[in-house]
Amino acid sequence: MDIIITMLGGTSLNLRVNPADTVGSLKTLIQRELQCAPESQKLTFVNGKKITLDDDSRTISSYGLHPGCQVSLLVTQPAIIQVSLRNDSKTTTYDIKPDETVSNFRRRVESREKVQNDQFRLVHEGRDMMGGKLADYNVRQDSTIDMTLRLRWG
Numbered sequence: 211m212d213i214i215i216t217m218l219g220g221t222s223l224n225l226r227v228n229p230a231d232t233v234g235s236l237k238t239l240i241q242r243e244l245q246c247a248p249e250s251q252k253l254t255f256v257n258g259k260k261i262t263l264d265d266d267s268r269t270i271s272s273y274g275l276h277p278g279c280q281v282s283l284l285v286t287q288p289a290i291i292q293v294s295l296r297n298d299s300k301t302t303t304y305d306i307k308p309d310e311t312v313s314n315f316r317r318r319v320e321s322r323e324k325v326q327n328d329q330f331r332l333v334h335e336g337r338d339m340m341g342g343k344l345a346d347y348n349v350r351q352d353s354t355i356d357m358t359l360r361l362r363w364g
Contacts, residue, residue: 212226212278217284217285218284229269229270232267233263233264233267233273249345251283253284288308291306291350294352296357297356297359302322308344308350310344312343312344315344316332319357325359328360331357333355
């Protein structure tokens with residue numbers, strides 16, 4: 211079935227979807243077409259009343275979407291959250307966005323903690339934070355990221 215995705219500025223996009231597709235797969239399709247991350251998409255549909263498509267695991271047909279319906283897309287910025295960085299001697303608070311990259315966060319830690327990037331590891335929930343985004347490691351409000359210093363030989 212074809213549906214119309216309409217953005218706040220009036221831009222619209224026609225998409226062909228399967229009624230059994232999930233909201234998550236719809237968001238991925240929108241990402242491919244409009245280059246906006248799924249986590250920044252807020253989808254609403256008016257079918258007698260305003261319905262927010264907020265469960266990515268539900269099918270689009272379970273929300274009552276039908277051929278030719280119009281879905282409104284609002285692209286939001288991720289909220290700034292606070293996390294703690296804990297090392298042997300202290301705990302420091304950082305303001306982050308969940309979609310921030312690990313490499314960018316490492317640069318911020320390097321600058322603030324005055325430790326070279328190659329001299330520390332970041333660990334969250336037992337996982338080394340090597341690459342990707344902070345959200346990939348389930349970093350959320352009030353999370354604690356452990357910073358461990360690498361042993362120096364010589």
